[in-house]
Amino acid sequence: MxxxxxxxxxxxxxxxxxxxxxxxxxxxxxxxxxxxxxxxxxxxxxxxxxxxxxxxxxxxxxxxxxxxxKYCFSEQTVKRHRSPGELWMERFGDDPVWGKKDKNS
Structure with a gap:
């Protein structure tokens, strides 16, 4: 086997x-x-x-x-295994409509 x-x-x-x-x-x-x-x-x-x-x-x-x-800690591998939330924040985190709202505004 x-x-x-x-x-x-x-x-x-x-x-x-x-x-x-x-x-x-x-x-x-x-x-x-x-x-x-x-x-x-x-x-x-x-x-x-x-x-x-x-x-x-x-x-x-x-x-x-x-x-x-063996685990790989290269940037490319870590990026490939991002959670949906991390991917969302990376793409839209600073967007005024979709990103995090600034609590001081």
Whole structure:
């Protein structure tokens, strides 16, 4: 199995979209682990234990990938990942109609 296949499988196990923040990864992991914890599924402890193992393995796979991912801090890359609000302010921030209103006026 290729590295992409392994990561993609882990992503799907945690119910994540193709793009997710670290917070989203952790939240889904906690939610799934809570749902499938063997103490919460007494009717089928073997399935709960297997799901817990899969969820934990998927989380470790994604954390390993994320912790070893090289981040680029160049101006071009940072600009490419601006939020919609930052993009709006950059384009229209000084515009008298669309920009921020001066509270002193």
């Amino acid at each position: 290729s590295k992409f296949d392994t990561i993609n499988r882990a992503r799907k196990t945690l119910g994540l979209p193709e793009c997710a923040s670290m917070g989203h990864i952790k939240a889904n992991y906690r939610e799934l682990l809570y749902r499938w914890h063997p103490d919460r599924c007494p009717q089928d402890p073997q399935k709960a234990a297997e799901m817990t193992r899969q969820i934990t393995e998927a989380y470790k796979t994604l954390m390993d990938y994320c912790n070893n991912y």
